[in-house]
Amino acid sequence: MQDLSPDESELRGSWLTRSGRVVKDEVTERIEWLLLNRLQRLASDASGWDTLLRSRTDGRLWELVYPHSEMHGGGPPLLRVMSPEAARIKYGRP
Secondary structure, three states, rough: OOOOOOOOEEEEEEEEEEEEEEEEEEHHHHHHHHHOOEEEEEEOOOOOEEEEEEEOOOOEEEEOOOOOOOOOOHHOOOOOOHHHHHHHHHHHOO
């Protein structure tokens, strides 16, 4: 699987329908791999849905959110870079 590159700032997963079944796209699978192998969980917001992470590779902060509340489980994931200032405001820590 591909590690995060310095020029990436957002990975937006999707769900696809194949043969009548909903499946994860390649971006969603990559996000799941990054969560297991390259990102360290730092904090969750009060709702428990949004998560602050740090890249073990370059130290950047990332936020994992599920922006489709109308879908089961919040829908596919969105992983985006977060500034230290925004992390302090939302999570109480950089």
